[in-house]
Amino acid sequence: MAHNHHGDHGDHHAGHHHHDHADIDWGEMAPLLEAQAELFTPLYEHAMAWLAKRQTEPGLVVDAGSGPGVVACLLADTFPGARIVAVDGSEPLLERARARAERLGVADRFGTLAGELPEILDDLDYPADLLWASRSLHHLGDQRAALAAFADRLAYGGTLALQEGGLPTRFLPRDIGFGRPGLHARLDALEAEWFAQMRADLPRSVAETEDWPALMTAAGLRPSGTRTFLLDLPAPTTDRARAYAAAVLTRIREGVAERLDADDRATLDRLLDPEDKASVHHRPDLFVLAAQTVYTAVRTR
Numbered sequence: 237m238a239h240n241h242h243g244d245h246g247d248h249h250a251g252h253h254h255h256d257h258a259d260i261d262w263g264e265m266a267p268l269l270e271a272q273a274e275l276f277t278p279l280y281e282h283a284m285a286w287l288a289k290r291q292t293e294p295g296l297v298v299d300a301g302s303g304p305g306v307v308a309c310l311l312a313d314t315f316p317g318a319r320i321v322a323v324d325g326s327e328p329l330l331e332r333a334r335a336r337a338e339r340l341g342v343a344d345r346f347g348t349l350a351g352e353l354p355e356i357l358d359d360l361d362y363p364a365d366l367l368w369a370s371r372s373l374h375h376l377g378d379q380r381a382a383l384a385a386f387a388d389r390l391a392y393g394g395t396l397a398l399q400e401g402g403l404p405t406r407f408l409p410r411d412i413g414f415g416r417p418g419l420h421a422r423l424d425a426l427e428a429e430w431f432a433q434m435r436a437d438l439p440r441s442v443a444e445t446e447d448w449p450a451l452m453t454a455a456g457l458r459p460s461g462t463r464t465f466l467l468d469l470p471a472p473t474t475d476r477a478r479a480y481a482a483a484v485l486t487r488i489r490e491g492v493a494e495r496l497d498a499d500d501r502a503t504l505d506r507l508l509d510p511e512d513k514a515s516v517h518h519r520p521d522l523f524v525l526a527a528q529t530v531y532t533a534v535r536t537r
């Protein structure tokens with residue numbers, strides 16, 4: 237099972253529930269979510285081009301679980317005739333989305349809607365011609381019910397585009413010259429456990445087989461395509477990519493440190509020490525390689 241939720245790491249210490257979304261503080265995640273989506277822009281652009289090729293110009297595009305609105309603004313670029321509504325549970329993130337739309341000159345056809353998914357979608361004035369949900373569905377307790385609600389908000393002929401899964405993001409070769417080789421693979425295993433716990437802790441959490449086309453079919457939609465998009469920023473990479481790798485590894489370090497052995501913890505500490513020439517801040521072999529899958533389905537009835 238491959239999860240792609242780098243950037244989703246929240247404060248997940250046992251029993252530490254301080255708000256609604258399991259225990260992830262989305263407002264606090266804003267800088268990382270924004271930096272991630274900005275870095276991943278080439279990947280999203282490919283995904284949007286693929287979507288645009290396969291559908292007529294939408295009137296209303298909804299981004300469900302938009303976060304800071306980087307992708308919502310790319311949707312605005314891709315579909316210049318469309319009105320965009322960014323929907324999210326976190327008002328601070330939507331504030332960033334509105335500021336971004338303003339900066340990019342698309343504010344006149346860009347709106348936000350704050351509230352709990354999927355219920356908040358009832359507040360949309362019109363059915364959506366395209367409903368995009370990237371890495372947000374897996375934060376909802378009942379994914380089957382949420383997909384049914386997404387499907388219900390689509391216009392006839394409208395498309396649901398779901399971005400879930402893909403591959404864990406890689407920054408480093410298997411052997412980095414110190415520590416035990418294969419650190420990434422061991423971090424993946426811990427993240428998979430973290431992810432399972434995060435899902436189990438969600439309100440009204442329901443275990444679900446993650447067969448997205450099957451779930452879209454169960455929601456009354458007709459699956460119309462699946463494609464995986466790559467982000468390939470080879471070494472030597474940019475300062476932005478370094479900062480992103482450092483932010484992701486820092487969150488992993490905070491989240492799963494107590495379950496790493498001492499050797500791996502020491503390796504992570506070296507990788508994160510800006511004074512260390514072998515850290516992600518300086519090492520010449522750092523890259524970003526990510527793969528994210530988009531599933532589409534059409535409402536036919």
Ligand SMILES: C[S@@+](CC[C@H](N)C(=O)[O-])C[C@H]1O[C@@H](n2cnc3c(N)ncnc32)[C@H](O)[C@@H]1O
Nearest residue numbers: 262273301302303324325326352353370372375
């Ligand atoms: C991992 S982020 C993805 C953000 C963005 N779609 C992207 O791809 O960059 C998940 C988003 O879902 C939102 N979210 C999580 N649970 C939610 C809920 N129950 N209701 C509304 N929004 C929620 C969070 O606030 C966050 O912005």
